[in-house]
Amino acid sequence: MNSIEVKNLSKVFGNFISVNNISFEVKEGEVFGFLGSNGAGKSTTIKMLCGILEPTSGDALVGGYSIATQPDEVKKNIGYMSQKFSLYNDLTVNENINFFGGVYGLENKLLKDRKKWVLEISGLEGREDTLTSSLSVGFKQRLALGCAVIHEPKIIFLDEPTGGVDPISRRKFWDLITDLSDKGTTVFVTTHYLDEAEFCGRIILIDAGILIAAGSPKELKKEYIKNKVIQLDCSDIYKAAEILEKENITDSISIFGNSLHLTMKEQIRSLNELEDDEIKIITDLLSNDNDLKIYHISEISPSLEDVFLYLVEKKTADEE
Amino acid sequence: MKNKILSITKKEFLQISRDKRTLMIIFILPVALLILFGYAITLDVNSINMGVYDKDNTEASRDFINSFSGSSYFKIVTYVDNDEDVNKLLDDGIVQCVVVIPDKFSADIARKEDVNIQFLIDGLDANTASIILNYVNAATRSYSAEITKEVLAVKGIKQYVPIDLEPQFWYNKDLDTTQYFLPGLIAMLLIIIAVILTSISLVREKELGTIEQIRVSPVTSFELIIGKIIPYLIISLVIAYSILLMGKVLFDVTVKGSHLFLFLGTMSYLLASLSMGVLISTFADSQQVAFQMSQLISQLPTVILSGFVFPIESMPFPIQIVSNFIPAKYFIILLRDILIKGVSPEVYGTQILYLLGFAVVFIFLAARRIRKENTV
């Protein structure tokens, strides 16, 4: 059973195509990741799916209702946490909950029960009268999630919910998301953090409004990273990258913090089945340069980030 | 529906009570503007200090001078007898205007010739100068009208008043200027405050992104607008009555007509103004832009086109048509009558209907725009 069915959805602003003819499906109860770099069109897509932005063409069924023709019905079935911070800073925790409960038509006992739940998941019991502005970002984000789902929607859209939050709060937030999904809620979430995407059942990647890949994290890695990925730590990674780029042995070279991830070309592997050989080739190449010291070199299992960078580079190359 | 609107209204009240800037607009702006404009009007037009250089010094010339000193608008502070002193009076700022009567004044009048009288006005403050000029004109004309009447009477011709010039003047003897201007002033203050308050409050939600959270909820754009308007309607009603009270205390302007219609009229005018603010908010993306747009759209047309300062009957016809689109016009008609004369309650209903019409149109357009808005 599909919660969301997107069919050839596009959004054009003036003559700029923000979302370009994308189609995908999200199953009920799934945690669905929506990835893409800045300006890729994630927020635009989410707003269309929430019924607050009219599509230029195409349509989507959200909870069985068309976003183009029944946006009001769509709204009744969803929760949404926008990318911009969405609580009232000058209201207290309690007042925020009352307000969002009110606009969703909750009253009396139901409101009381849901308020208790929101306070519980956000860890704000006993701090009901604190002004929201004085809460730390992690608390605010959990409170915002609580307010966004106060009416127990079947589908929730979260637009970069964990931006600017410390790792522990991020973890707590994802625990909440997992809980909601376990109870049957469909969660549609965008993020920049590719480690978070690993928590998702399925993900799609978009770039410049175009859908470039879809599948579970495992499938994506298997499908796109057939080649070996080697991690290299050395004294000067930029110089190393420069040397290796000339040699035509890699598909892509990307910088991860202080190290390089080298996605090797397949041919090298077919020449020699011995794994160590690639490491040896690289070591030999780099040892020609006396200044360069290798601290560590090993093969790693590819991350989603590798997949992502590979796909974006490939798309750019194809376009050229 | 009631519950949703109330949630918005309640939230808005809480926010207002905690927002210093909004509280300032509510409590300080009206008082400051009223005192500023109110006194600007009264001080400038009362007791203009005048000097006199009477070269003629006859009964006729003294009579003419008396026509000035007799009104409360001129105070003759000194007489001089040479041109140098005239300049000195003006240069030293002792007087704001000097009247110079030529030596053949009475003789020319007797011979029914044209008489030229010189008025020297301190032009430093252009605004005051033009007001004085108007006064001097008015006073002189009414004096010459008197003469005309006398002359005709002497000749045994049936007496007739040439033209009643009075309505053309900014002032007339029977009508206190403050009383005349106060309704327009109240209309201007109220529309500025009402438009600024609503437009800023909505645009702030745009800036913060909280409006998205509301738009995605089952709250309709109509409910959102009503929920937003209610708190500001209550607040601006209180402001309106405070201004009326201040008008009574400071300028002695009291309610002469129906209190019920005063209330209904004020409420309809505020509704129109508040919904105009809502409509403006759909065009502005930042509070600053909203503030400037609000000021421009509410203040300027109200001053120029509503009949506040310039009488609508004396405007060119196309401008008269445009003035029909200014809500303040209808409120000023109603308020002037209620505050000054209280004589024609039959026109109140029409004005109120016009004002409510504005409110309905503005709300309808704003609701449409909020629903269709692409950005936010």
Ligand SMILES: Nc1ncnc2c1ncn2[C@@H]1O[C@H](COP(=O)(O)OP(=O)(O)OP(=O)(O)O)[C@@H](O)[C@H]1O
């Ligand atoms: N109202 C609008 N008018 C014109 N262009 C717009 C509008 N809204 C968005 N865009 C453009 O559409 C593109 C996609 O924007 P969108 O906000 O969907 O990106 P995003 O993937 O959410 O990016 P981010 O990760 O930075 O949030 C951007 O280039 C943006 O400038």
Ligand SMILES: [Mg+2]
């Ligand atoms: Mg975004």
